[in-house]
Amino acid sequence: ELKVEQNPLFLSMQEGKNYTIYCNYSTTSDRLYWYRQDPGKSLESLFVLLSNGAVKQEGRLMASLDTKARLSTLHITAAVHDLSATYFCAVQGGSEKLVFGKGTKLTVNP
Amino acid sequence: SAVISQKPSRDICQRGTSLTIQCQVDSQVTMMFWYRQQPGQSLTLIATANQGSEATYESGFVIDKFPISRPNLTFSTLTVSNMSPEDSSIYLCSVEWADTFGSGTRLTVV
Numbered sequence: 001e002l003k004v005e006q007n008p009l010f011l012s013m014q015e016g017k018n019y020t021i022y023c024n025y026s027t028t029s030d031r032l033y034w035y036r037q038d039p040g041k042s043l044e045s046l047f048v049l050l051s052n053g054a055v056k057q058e059g060r061l062m063a064s065l066d067t068k069a070r071l072s073t074l075h076i077t078a079a080v081h082d083l084s085a086t087y088f089c090a091v092q093g094g095s096e097k098l099v100f101g102k103g104t105k106l107t108v109n110p
Numbered sequence: 111s112a113v114i115s116q117k118p119s120r121d122i123c124q125r126g127t128s129l130t131i132q133c134q135v136d137s138q139v140t141m142m143f144w145y146r147q148q149p150g151q152s153l154t155l156i157a158t159a160n161q162g163s164e165a166t167y168e169s170g171f172v173i174d175k176f177p178i179s180r181p182n183l184t185f186s187t188l189t190v191s192n193m194s195p196e197d198s199s200i201y202l203c204s205v206e207w208a209d210t211f212g213s214g215t216r217l218t219v220v
Binding site: 102 | 166
């Protein structure tokens with residue numbers, strides 16, 4: 001059974017600082033997703049990572065995938081308040097079903 | 111990416127009643143997925159809806175409680191039946207390739 005572990009669950013950062021969110025999963029998968037969710041909103045897709053060594057960047061966020069270690073990271077560079085949200089990783093299992101991590105609630109303080 | 115229209119966006123319902131949630135996709139898709147997000151929690155897959163066949167339910171979810179219809183390749187409904195306060199959640203639909211979610215239905219059962 002595919003399990004996805006995400007940490008930390010809560011992250012309080014100062015503006016301008018860097019930090020990394022980790023996503024470990026238990027079995028081989030073809031796809032890993034990162035999403036952002038604002039309070040009361042749906043999920044917004046940030047990145048889809050398909051292959052070992054994949055790295056994608058958008059603004060202050062960079063995601064990477066190591067399929068051998070079954071690990072993905074979401075790195076935040078020079079955080080700003082607008083990045084405050086909950087971030088989820090999700091791993092595609094059999095029949096294209098997604099298994100989600102528990103989410104990381106990020107708060108960026110001035 | 112597909113665009114998914116989901117409605118209603120929110121509802122407050124009396125216990126013992128049922129609510130039907132609709133998702134309309136702007137393109138034909140083989141698979142549609144229904145998720146539940148309980149307050150402060152991650153997303154859990156309820157079932158996979160394939161056109162022309164019965165939905166496949168995940169462990170802990172049953173058809174009598176969450177009947178699903180999939181009449182064509184662009185539309186699906188999820189009904190939450192005989193509701194109790196424990197059903198208060200956000201319900202979301204998604205499609206294969208999982209880069210798009212519906213806007214979500216915030217259900218409160220009183």
